[in-house]
Amino acid sequence: MESYLILEPLWVNRLLDGVSRAARALFARSAQPEQAPADRTDGREALNQRAEQLLDRYGNSILRLAYSYLHNMSDAEDILQDTLIQFLKATPSFENSSHEKAWLLQVAGNLSKNKIRYNKLRHSDELDESLAEEQRTDLSFVWEAVKALPEKYREVVHLFYYEGYPTAQIAQILGRKESTVRSDLRRGRMQLQQILKEAYDFEKV
């Protein structure tokens, strides 16, 4: 295509150039109307309000998912903040609030995994510390067992058992096949059982 254009006479190139400019100018005008300073302030305020709504509505879920990956509050807080910023930046539209939440959890999960790969994580585990202070050995035992699960099982277990998502939706959130999610869930459960070496029944809870 490029070589074809090069061989065209000069006037054709100029014509095409004019068409392109007109299209760009038309598009730029229609898609990006100039914002007056007041509009910009209003826009910023709207974003701030949206951030507040999202934080109040989904903050705990995002923070918990991030904590389940990172095991410390500061990193989990960073992920919560970054997830909200990603949302405000992308301004995605959704059919309903459950899609909105799923989108946020997907982003939070990806950001957490990236952080594990590319950042040195802080080593404090506030949950572990508070359980030790309260001498809740039963909960410490469970927390240690969950932490010992491979990441791919832990995230599925969290989304299925804590957030209550069906496997089909977990597959969407994590970008995996549903059959894979089911198998990860089964293996995660088996591994938890093995780690804890005690009888339990997930299905009855």
Added chain:
Amino acid sequence: MILRKYEELMDRIQVTDSMRSRILNNIRAAGPEPVPQRPALRLYRRALAAAACFALLVTGVFFFFPLQSPPVEGFPSPSLSNPVGDITEAASAEELSRLVGFEVSDLEGLPFPVEEKTYTSHWNQLAEIQYTGQDQTAVYRKAPAAEDISGRYDVFDSTIEQTVRHTTVLFKGNSGQYNLANWTEGDYSHSLYLSQGIPLEDFTQLISQLLP
């Protein structure tokens, strides 16, 4: 029983008032600028078609009096200055290269027409370019040498190692269609993920174009 305990554990993790204030203040201080909704490609096509018709009508005017207004060079993605400096969007491969401190180039020869490109720096250490087409995407990543930088956690049925232009490339896929390629070349690791798998032969061909 275990689940109840897990629930009890997770319920302890909550957004505190001080955390809430910190996050909202950070977002207020350095969050994204309000940006207009990213225009749909369809709108662009419509505008292009309209402009083409218009231009044909006034060819003579365009020919002798080119538009005086400066051309709009593409439609830059809204850049984001992240308060914690973790993730930054760039407008081009050159800008992305500056952010991460090593050269990152656009991919050629992807198996679908690319409609949108998104350049992202993760922690100034990992460069990512996402190519979006009509119904599929490709994600290319480059970072200082590491095991697997793809960020993909899918379980693939098939994993195969092939030497492409003297470089060992690990391909992963399902049912004869391959989605992911990981390789390390010199001091850098690369990954390319295709949302729609392609035959190994085609993927090998694609990767060979990326290697020196």
